[in-house]
Amino acid sequence: xxxxxxxxxxxxxxxxxxxxxxxxxxxxxxxxxxxxxxxxxxxxxxxxxxxxxxxxxxxxxxxxxxxxxxxxxxxxxxxxxxxxxxxxxxxxxxxxxxxxxxxxxxxxxxxxxxxxxxxxxxxxxxxxxxxxxxxxxxxxxxxxxxxxxxxxxxxxxxx
Numbered sequence: 001x002x003x004x005x006x007x008x009x010x011x012x013x014x015x016x017x018x019x020x021x022x023x024x025x026x027x028x029x030x031x032x033x034x035x036x037x038x039x040x041x042x043x044x045x046x047x048x049x050x051x052x053x054x055x056x057x058x059x060x061x062x063x064x065x066x067x068x069x070x071x072x073x074x075x076x077x078x079x080x081x082x083x084x085x086x087x088x089x090x091x092x093x094x095x096x097x098x099x100x101x102x103x104x105x106x107x108x109x110x111x112x113x114x115x116x117x118x119x120x121x122x123x124x125x126x127x128x129x130x131x132x133x134x135x136x137x138x139x140x141x142x143x144x145x146x147x148x149x150x151x152x153x154x155x156x157x158x159x
Contacts, residue, residue, distance in 0.1 A: 003074070006067060013064050020057045 003071075006071065010064070010067050010071070013060055013067065017057060017060045017064060020053055020060065024051075024053050024057070
């Protein structure tokens with residue numbers, strides 16, 4: 001509950017920083033008047049007093065970074081508390097059983113019957129679906145010389 005409030009505060013501060021930065025007038029906004037206006041030395045120089053917008057932006061940025069560091073420290077402590085370092089966090093998938101076990105069906109749901117798996121053998125496959133033996137590979141013609149060279153089938157071609 002506390003982390004949800006911190007996350008909401010974090011997002012609101014980020015939005016406020018974006019809005020305040022976009023509202024501020026940049027230091028180079030008067031650059032056009034600097035050319036030939038005699039005030040070119042002060043256009044890009046230091047500003048006198050900071051405005052309310054710049055002070056607000058500064059403190060919101062400080063709060064943003066403090067909350068960021070706090071959330072990172074909290075997340076690293078939570079990661080160290082849960083399980084061994086090498087165990088991945090599976091989230092919802094952690095509720096599933098190990099690989100190879102059938103999932104459990106909630107009460108009231110009908111069971112789907114399954115047939116036992118039988119390995120496919122040459123006798124169980126109909127003759128029309130069996131693959132023919134590999135045919136002889138024709139001789140390849142070399143484009144450079146025009147001569148034919150006999151080729152031998154590779155294991156990939158024979159399958």
